[in-house]
Amino acid sequence: MPGKTHVQTKINGEDVEFLCEPRQSLLECLRDIVGLTGSKEGCNDGNCGACTVSLDGRIVTSCLVLGVEADGAEVNTIEGVASPDGLHPIQEAFLENAALQCGICTPGFIVATKALLEQEPTPSEHRIRFWLAGNLCRCTGYDKIVRAVMDASERMAAAS
Amino acid sequence: MKWIDYARPGSLDEAVKLLADGGGKARPLAGGTDLLVMLRAAAERVGSPDLVVDVKCVPELNQICYDDSEGLTIGAAVECYRIYADETIACKYPGLTDAATLIGGIQIQGRASVGGNLCNAAPSGDSIPALIALGATANVTGPNGSRQVAVEDFCTGPGRNVLGAGELLVSISIPAPKAGSGARYIRFIPRNEMDIAVAGSGVSVEIEDGTFTSARVALASVAPTPLFVQEAGDSLEGKPVNDESIAEAASIASAAASPITDMRGTAEYRTHLCEVLTRRALNTAVERAKGGE
Amino acid sequence: MTTTQEAPKQYKVIGTRPIRHDGADKVTGRAKYGADYQTAGLLYGKILRTPHAHANIRSIDTSKAAAYPGVRAVMTGADLPETKNEDGDRKITLGELGTDLKYLREGIMARSKVVFKGQPVAAVAAVNQHVAEEATKLIEVDYEVLPPVTDVREAMKEAAPLLHDDIETVELNEKTGRISNIAEHFQHRQGDPDKGFAEADVIVEREFDTATVHQGYLEPHNCTVHWNDDGRVLIWNSTQGPFNIRDATAQVLELPLSQVKLTPMEIGGGFGGKFEPYGEPIAAVLSKMSHAPVKIVMTRTEEFESTGPTPGSYIKVKMGAKNDGTLVAATAHLAYEAGGFPGSPVGAAAECVFAPYNIANVQVDGYDVVVNKPKTAAYRAPGATNAEFASETVVDEIAEKLGMDPIEIRLKNASAEGTRRADGTAFGNIGCVEVLEALRDHPHYTAPLEGENRGRGVAIGYWMNAGLQSAVNLAVNNDGTVALTEGSPDIGGTRTSISMQAAEVLGIPAEDFIPSVVDTDSIGWTFGTGGSRTTFATGMAAYKAAQDVKAQMIERAALIWDVDADSLEMEDGVIRSKTDSELKMTFKELAGELNSTGGPIAGRGVVNPTGQGGAFAGLIVDVEVDKETGKIDVLRATIAQDVGKAIHPSYVEGQMQGGTVQGIGWALNEEYYMEDDGRMANSTFLDYRVPLALDLPMIDTVIVEKPSPAHPFGVRGVGEVNIVPPPAALANAAYRAAGIRMNVLPMSPPNVMKTLWEQG
Secondary structure: OOOOEEEEEEOOOOOEEEOOOOOEEEEHHHHHHHHOOOOOOOOOOOOOOOOEEEEEEEEEEOOOHHHHHHHEEEOOOHHOOOOOOOOOHHHHHHOOOOOOOOOOOOHHHHHHHHHHHOOOOOHHHHHHHHHHHHHHOHHHHHHHHHHHHEEEEEEEEHHO | OOOOOEEOOOOHHHHHHHHHOOOOOEEEEOOOOOOHHHHHHOOOHHOOOEEHHHHHHHHHOEEEEEEEEOOOEEEEEHHHHHHHHHHHHHHHHHHHHHHHHHOOOOOHHHHOOOHHHHHHHOOOOOOHHHHHHHEEEEEEEEEEEEEEOOOOOOOOOOOOOOOOOOOEEEEEEOOOOOOOOOEEEEEEOOOOOOOOEEEEEEEEEEEEOOEEEEEEEEOOOOOOOOEHHHHHHHHHHHOOOHHHHHHHHHHHHHOOOOOOOOOOOOHHHHHHHHHHHHHHHHHHHHHHHHHHO | OOEEEEOOOOOOOOOOOOOOOOOHHHHHOOOOHHHHOOOOOOOOEEEOOOOOOEEEEEEEOOOOHOOOOOOEEEHHHHHOOOOOOHHOOOOEEOOOEEEHHHHHHHHOOOOEEOOOOOEEEEEEEEEEEHHHHHHHOOOOOEEEEOOOOOOOHHHHHOOOOOOOOEEEEEEEEEEEEEEEEEEEEEEEEOOOOOHHHHHEEEEEEEEEEEEOOOOOOOOOOOOEEOOOOHHHHHHHHEEOHHOOOHHHHHHHHHHHHHHEEEEEOEEEOOOOOOOOOHHHHHHHHHHHHHHOOOEEEEOOHHHHHHOOOOOOEEEEEEEOOOOOOOOOEEEEEEEEEEOOOOOOOOHHHHHHOOOOOOOEEEEEEEEEEOOHOOOHOOOOOOOOOHHHHHHHHHHHHHHHHHHHHHHHHHHEEEEEOOOOOOOOOEEOOHHHHHHHHHHHHOOOOOOOOOOEEEEEEEEEEEOOOOOEEEEEEEEEOOOOOOOEEEEEOOOOOOHHHHHHHHHHHHHHOOEEEEEEOOOOOOOOOHHHHHHHOOHHHHHHHHHHHHHHHHHHHHHHHHHOOOHHHHHHEEOOOOOEOOOOOOOEEEHHHHHHHHHHHHOOOOEEEEEEEOOOEEEEEEEEEEEEOOOOOOEEEEEEEEEEEEEOOOOOHHHHHHHHHHHHHHHHHHHOOOOOOOOOOOHHHHHHHHOOOOOHHHHOEEEEEEEEOOOOOOOOOOOOOOOOHHHOOHHHHHHHHHHHHHOOOOOOOOHHHHHHHHHHHHOO
């Protein structure tokens, strides 16, 4: 069997190198090789959003990216959302609005929400629901998630 | 997943060489949103490749160009989000923007390309009827040179296309829109996003003095390939723009559909949807033609 | 046990909304779910599943897989202990359903026959998941393919293919000697339905078909198992019921219970579906063979095809009323698909179908029928949603025929304390009337609804809720905080709702608790998180444990002050003398003295409560129907539910909203679409359409609090009943919007269009 491929990437701002098989997804590489298990696998075919990460500034489902494709790229995951100063306003808003129950979809929602609010600081409810349509949540019925995103938008506006 | 090798060529020549040398066991990779799913679930349906050739760093596959005489050329690997974020495309080709907005959710749109959607050749591929309606052409390069294929002739069956061994879809060209033209793609899905068309209709119209001078209609998910219904568009030529002419074209489109019954709907239901969707698409295309250039 | 109700008062902690204790871990990605578990030398297991819905296994050849590079172990059903005849009657209780050991073992891995597509037939452990998967493809299984039957009505016919040659139909509690796919027919009867219908002025009888649906939790089943060198079997997984899975795994493997230890990891949703062992016994055998820990994580398609969905059903409901709206008679025929092995939730369905109403003459016939689909498991109020979809649309039609308001007719007949269900059980304290009144009085019910093809519907739902065993331990830390250990996996904030109940007793903040969900060696036997029971029963255990701590703290203060303990009291976190105002000490101050005044204080609470009462929820929903495409859009939804007492209102609202939306998904689009060969055609999240954020409005909640006398704070349990009303409420709304009476689930666009063509 052929050997593994060397991948050089930047994850959450840090240079990271790893070896992987070309058939391994970025999600597998993050979880099983790099040890960042915050991104979750819910479907492995791009339909649940639990593995959402940012790849060179765009959110993607990391199950539909090969690890080798991340060579030379910048990856940002849920583990990079909080800072040494504490939780990100989106994370605080999710907690205070009780926007999670089991929590397995939460990393994907937070990464997707961060991308939305950085691009559009004050989205409408409809826009939030459209943006998050690729993230499934089976526990909450989305009500409290949408409210948390609206609350996070206000928190980020107040902080800036 | 079976073992695969990975290559990332930086030029078109290199990409074509890798694909040609692969002897049918090499497969291009753009966004991967179809290919990786297939490699996991049914690798034999994509030829059980030993090598994937990542074409995202090939310049020709990665650009969007427009001018008023040549029209639009979109590289085959250009992601959906770049298409619907492009103001020229939104203004000149709203039917294409419609389709690019509908494919997948935000995460998928960050990867998936219209070129990949076309090569995947699913009967339900949302961008394909939109491209057919716009009279688009596929620009193909291979070991024996380049050729152009009308998009309506590109797909040859579910998951099958005209590409020969070593051939690669480089880009898609669409003629510049004429004054008084409008286009629209709509599909029907049970949810409001993240779904596969039960049926879809892509249309374009050209209108002069309240009369259709030209029109094209294509359907999704109601035949083994996306279906160009020339007679539906032709029926509008020379007809006044009104509910009657639009209804007639919609019913011609519906009659051309030959859908199957499956988990997404019965044949009867899908045939019915073709009429509804084509009528609705034509109404919006007419509005756009009147409101636009 | 008997419980004294706390006198109504202003609570300090209960009813507030503290941040959940596991919150930071869950918003930062640090929380460890089952699939996140890593350990040195880990192997990956992959299960080979049958592609046939019904077949005999002639032979299995694993030699090529065993020789594949990187493979460490290969097993088949022959590597599980053989089921001896007497095991057939050893029922294992799993979640809210149950099955027997013989069928459980066959479902985990078939030996000689497969009865649903996706049933395991062999498994491989290898160095990574790709190698394991490729190796399973090298296993050769020779099948004799048999005709499948996947529809309950077809399966009940005499000529239907027989799934099992040992299912002797039980007819009204008697074995018949007849072999069929009908495992059981039972009947409940009150009064005289014939006489009741003879008195009725209006009778409506309708038939309903509902599709199989899945819980659709986002996290697939997973487990890591290490058969240790000392013989102990160590399991790390995501489960609702650590003790349930430990016990079942031990029984399947014929091990003493204590030889298996299960450490529950965080769990990514369950809804009833994570009470059953699937991969655990397989990973255990592979681990024993390979002498290494083995991890198995299911794919989404394996989830749909090989774990327990909730049944499809065929239902007939007939109800009769007098002109004044009094319901006088009702009958129901409930035929439920158990899946490949007996054990559907039709028993629960029969208890629920007419439970919201006081009807003198009732007969319910239930049928548990095997079909070539995965064995059903529990799903949020299992059985009730199908049945009450039927009865609640029939009630709506009766109201229409009588020209009565749909809430008025329900209120007129509403069940109350003393009303008997069809099975004869009399209700205790319930909130059926209060829920209906809350709906009637909500502004949504009378708000104008303008626009074409729009309509409003209502429905109510009933579910019984569970009590069962729970244990909680408390340990007072010297800094005044309290460590709480429990055996209930936390799926939606129960670490906090349970801590809050102990906090209320001790008069200290919920934030001063450090709750942990611990392994099966570290806490008393606790039934799983399900049956709407955790905040009720484990909360009650926490209450008892806190009372224990409180008594010990008072005794310790008495010791320190050298006074009689009876002269002391503890309130709001302060221990004080009833007579001497100088003698007082905060909980925290006393905690700091413990080690120097006699040693640590730990509290214990174990319960097995009953009498939790039933739960009712009702929904008002507005829809718009596209009459050209058959698509139903939900415009507005308001759910009212009697929760007894809301401990943490945000998480109560979350349960209500989540259940409502699962009910909406079930109602509108979710279904197992079965091909003629018994294959599920849509086993992905692309084609099995759960609701998206974009498909829904905000879900308004009305928390109705009629305290349950069975719980010290009046908790009733909130997890399940909210899923019951949506299908009927949506069908009733669709009738007012488009003039169609839907008698099929899902009310998907093709099904609605078909009905429009037939009824329009």
